[in-house]
Amino acid sequence: MADEESETSDESLDAGSEKFDPLKALYSPKVRLASSAPIYDNVSKFESVLKNVNAPTKSDKSAVPESSRRRFLSHQEPVVRRRHGRKNVLSKMQKTLGPLGMLHGCMEEKIRVRVYTRNAHGIRGHVEAYVAAFDKYWNLALEDCFEVWSRKVKRKAPALGADAVKVEPTENDVPRTVVKKIEGRTETLERHVPQMLLRGEQVAIIVKIN
Numbered sequence: 001m002a003d004e005e006s007e008t009s010d011e012s013l014d015a016g017s018e019k020f021d022p023l024k025a026l027y028s029p030k031v032r033l034a035s036s037a038p039i040y041d042n043v044s045k046f047e048s049v050l051k052n053v054n055a056p057t058k059s060d061k062s063a064v065p066e067s068s069r070r071r072f073l074s075h076q077e078p079v080v081r082r083r084h085g086r087k088n089v090l091s092k093m094q095k096t097l098g099p100l101g102m103l104h105g106c107m108e109e110k111i112r113v114r115v116y117t118r119n120a121h122g123i124r125g126h127v128e129a130y131v132a133a134f135d136k137y138w139n140l141a142l143e144d145c146f147e148v149w150s151r152k153v154k155r156k157a158p159a160l161g162a163d164a165v166k167v168e169p170t171e172n173d174v175p176r177t178v179v180k181k182i183e184g185r186t187e188t189l190e191r192h193v194p195q196m197l198l199r200g201e202q203v204a205i206i207v208k209i210n
Helices: 001-013 020-026 041-051 088-094 099-108
Strands: 113-118 125-132 140-152 177-183 185-200 203-208
Touching: 088 125, 099 125, 113 140, 125 185
Parallel strands: none
Antiparallel strands: 113 125, 113 203, 125 140, 140 185, 177 185
């Protein structure tokens, strides 16, 4: 009887036996785990290794039954999107048509243009410059800019002659602004700027300068 109980006990602690008792193996002092025992992610993987069966993976389509696969007609297949080269402002300028195409021609041929700018109440002034870049929203990057604009006088005008020219004090490396004319409460100013960025909402009209 003792031999039968010992044999039964050994089989219940043997992981490869059909009589294996996992609860008894957890509390039995006779069970010793090898330090080199492999570690599995889950019980299913352990059972597949124990039974020498390869578990199907997500990438293994052959393990999926044919009846479980979804079948598509030719017009139901997923659409493969063709990726073209990355577009930017410089590449889009090459394909512009209409008024933007004329602006692109002025940029390529280095033709000076006059851009009339506006404010909330009307025409603010104009800028004469070369076009360096633009986009479909009429945002303009300009070079060698000569700007003329008018604004209200917010301070008491000094007693100067009719032909006097007033220069506003500026810091170093800041474009100098010259007050060319004062009429009542409006003064006209001008300045030269090496580069300028105009937002499309400020552009009223663009004309060529012959």
